[in-house]
Amino acid sequence: xxxxRPPRMPAHLLNLFxxxxxxxxxxxxxxxxxxxxxxxxxxxxxxxxxxxxxxxIVVESSHGCTIRAxxxxxxxxxxxxxxxxxVGHCNPEVAAxxxxxxxxxxxxxxxxxxxxxxxxxxxxxxxxxxxxxLRTTFLTNSGTEAIEGALKLARKYxxxxxxxxxxxxxxGRTFGALSVTWREIYRKPFEPLLPDVHFIPFNxxxxxxxxxxxxxxAIILEPIQGEGxxxxxxxxxxxxxxxxxxxxxxxxxLDEVQTGFARTGEWFACDLWNVVPxxxxxxxxxxxxxxxxxxxxxxxxxxxxxxxxxxxxxxFGGNAVSCAAAKAAIQFMLREDLPAKARLxxxxxxxxxxxxxxxxxxxxxxxxxxxxxxxxxxxxxVTERFVDHAYDQGVIMGWTIxxxxxxxxxxxxVITQGQIEEALQILEESVAAAEAG
Ligand SMILES: Cc1ncc(COP(=O)(O)O)c(C=O)c1O
Numbered sequence: 001x002x003x004x005r006p007p008r009m010p011a012h013l014l015n016l017f018x019x020x021x022x023x024x025x026x027x028x029x030x031x032x033x034x035x036x037x038x039x040x041x042x043x044x045x046x047x048x049x050x051x052x053x054x055x056x057i058v059v060e061s062s063h064g065c066t067i068r069a070x071x072x073x074x075x076x077x078x079x080x081x082x083x084x085x086x087v088g089h090c091n092p093e094v095a096a097x098x099x100x101x102x103x104x105x106x107x108x109x110x111x112x113x114x115x116x117x118x119x120x121x122x123x124x125x126x127x128x129x130x131x132x133x134l135r136t137t138f139l140t141n142s143g144t145e146a147i148e149g150a151l152k153l154a155r156k157y158x159x160x161x162x163x164x165x166x167x168x169x170x171x172g173r174t175f176g177a178l179s180v181t182w183r184e185i186y187r188k189p190f191e192p193l194l195p196d197v198h199f200i201p202f203n204x205x206x207x208x209x210x211x212x213x214x215x216x217x218a219i220i221l222e223p224i225q226g227e228g229x230x231x232x233x234x235x236x237x238x239x240x241x242x243x244x245x246x247x248x249x250x251x252x253x254l255d256e257v258q259t260g261f262a263r264t265g266e267w268f269a270c271d272l273w274n275v276v277p278x279x280x281x282x283x284x285x286x287x288x289x290x291x292x293x294x295x296x297x298x299x300x301x302x303x304x305x306x307x308x309x310x311x312x313x314x315x316f317g318g319n320a321v322s323c324a325a326a327k328a329a330i331q332f333m334l335r336e337d338l339p340a341k342a343r344l345x346x347x348x349x350x351x352x353x354x355x356x357x358x359x360x361x362x363x364x365x366x367x368x369x370x371x372x373x374x375x376x377x378x379x380x381x382v383t384e385r386f387v388d389h390a391y392d393q394g395v396i397m398g399w400t401i402x403x404x405x406x407x408x409x410x411x412x413x414v415i416t417q418g419q420i421e422e423a424l425q426i427l428e429e430s431v432a433a434a435e436a437g
Contacts, residue, residue: 027074029060029070029071029072030060031058031070033071036058039058039070040055040058056069057069057073057075058071061090062077062085062090063089063090064088064089064412064414065077065088065089065412065415066089067089073394075394075395075396076395076419076422076423078395078396078398078409078410078411079396079397079398079408080410080412081289082258082398083226083259083284083285083372083410084284084289085285085288085289086263086285086288086413087285087288087289087329087332087412087413088412088414089289090289091288091289091332093328093329093331093332094288094290094325094328096328097324097325097327097328098290098328100324101320101323101324102321104320106319106320106321107319107320108320110314111310111313116318116320116323118327119318119323121323122137122139122318122323122330123136123137125326125327125330125331126296126330127296129330129333129334130268130280130296131268131270131271131276132276133276133298134279134280134296134297135296135299136297136298136299136301136302137295137296138294138295138302138305138312138317139292139314139317140294140295140314140318141291141292141314141316141317141322142172142293143172143255143257143281143283143284144171144173144177145172145283145293145314145317146281146293146294146295147171147172147174147180147220147255147281148172148174148175148177149295149312150218150253150279151177151180151194151218151220151253152176152311153251153279153295153297153302153304153312154218154220154251154253154278154279155218156305157217157251157301157304158217158218158251160215160216160217161195161196161215161217162196162198162213162215162216162217163179163180163196163198163217163218163219163220164197164200164212164219165182165198165199165200165219165220166182166199166201166202166219166221166222166225167182167199167200167202167228168182168183168225168229168231168403169182169202169220169222169225169228170222170225170226170228170401170402171220172257175190175193175194176194178190178193180194180220182228182402183401183402198211202221202225202228202231203231203234205241205244209244212241212244212245212250213248214248214249214250216248216250218278219250219251219252219253220254220255221254221255222254222256222257222258222259222269223238223254223256223259223268223269223270223272223273224259224264224269225402226258226259226372227258227400227401227402227403228400228402229374229376229400229402229403229406230367230372230373230374230406231374235273237273238270239274239275241275242276242277245278251277251278252275252277253279253281254269254270254280254281255281256268256269256270256280256281256282257282257284257293258372258410259372260280260282260283260285260286261282261285261286261329262285262333262338262339262341262342262413263285263342263370263413264342264370264371264372265339265340265370266339267339268282269369272369279296279297279301280296280297281293281294282294282296285329286326286329286330287325287326288326288328288332289325290319290321290322290325290326291322292318292319292326294317294318338413339370342370342413345413345415345417346368346369346371346372346373348420349371349373349409350366350368352424353366353375353424356424356427356428356431359428360428360431360432361378362377362382362386363377363431364377364405368409371409371411371413371415372408374400374403374407374409375406375407375408376403376405376406376407377406377407377434379405380404380405382434383399383405383406383434385434385437386407386430386433386434387399387407387430389429389430389433390427393426393429393430395426395427395430397409398410
């Protein structure tokens with residue numbers, strides 16, 4: 001199996017290939033080089049890409065932990081579409097469930113007299129895997145939408161307006177979610193945003209005690225900051241926040257969009273500290289690769305959206321096909337005990353990374369829980385060299401938006417021991433290359 005860049009053939013040699021060409025032994029692309037180029041050009045011409053840099057991979061297919069490019073390269077995926085493909089790319093059980101649902105019903109009706117069984121089954125499963133007494137879910141299309149709903153819920157339920165968020169926190173790009181997202185360069189151009197939002201340092205209980213008063217509707221935070229650089233709080237932080245919120249009647253909203261669905265070695269990261277928040281926001285891995293999100297709370301809190309009726313609504317949230325995918329994905333996670341797998345593989349991966357750290361001083365820190373791992377390097381330049389080198393060797397990793405020297409590893413939770421060993425070898429070579437400059 002060949003990974004990474006194809007043999008860099010000079011253009012005149014590429015011209016010798018006609019309709020189809022092979023770059024990986026036994027691999028027959030469905031596209032010839034002209035089609036590949038056409039897609040790249042049309043992507044540039046017709047789709048709004050907001051990330052810098054030239055796109056390189058035209059996706060042919062993705063399965064398990066690998067992504068195949070149309071030109072034949074194969075990549076080991078250590079980011080899983082940013083913590084989305086926890087059950088593996090194109091999980092066969094998810095794919096089969098989607099196919100079955102597609103023949104039954106796509107979209108019917110949002111409210112009124114309609115019960116959509118597949119939505120109900122997802123609701124039941126979510127109540128099973130989240131801590132009691134969280135039980136009632138509002139289904140959305142995405143993570144940012146789950147955050148919007150949770151913020152509205154907190155304001156309406158408490159009758160208060162003030163929202164507390166944390167420095168380096170990331171919650172999405174729509175107006176409400178953006179208002180509680182920390183990084184100023186993303187917020188400033190879109191102001192005015194929601195009023196009465198205040199940021200406090202993450203993992204600082206004293207700051208929380210001062211900020212969370214009886215005027216506060218909610219604090220929203222990620223239990224482990226993802227885009228903030230995979231920051232794990234001290235063990236007393238979330239339990240301490242829980243108590244502060246209880247004392248003043250503020251809601252505790254945990255954004256588990258990135259940490260949910262077994263990623264950190266527990267179903268949700270709040271389980272790492274046995275903390276039950278008032279609301280959990282979820283998305284990403286929830287749909288097994290299809291768009292789906294939601295926020296879950298206690299029935300009496302959620303009831304506030306029924307008075308007046310239709311206080312919150314979405315047309316496509318909880319789409320039947322996405323729910324079929326979610327049901328299959330969650331059942332797969334339950335049967336395969338993905339939380340335990342994430343713990344085991346996470347330990348293997350972090351042990352290996354710490355050994356590499358012992359041999360290379362440019363790695364400053366290895367941290368995380370389960371298979372949400374942050375690798376902090378000396379500075380942004382070496383981080384870029386490291387990521388680029390690994391990419392050339394066929395390993396895909398992710399940045400974190402709010403911490404430029406931190407590389408995030410969040411592979412599919414079905415990654416094997418062998419794939420981790422293979423990854424570690426390439427990562428060590430890449431560290432050495434980055435070190436050499
Ligand atoms: C912690 C967190 N919250 C919210 C979001 C927004 O989710 P979505 O991109 O599905 O809108 C993200 C996305 O990266 C996230 O990491």
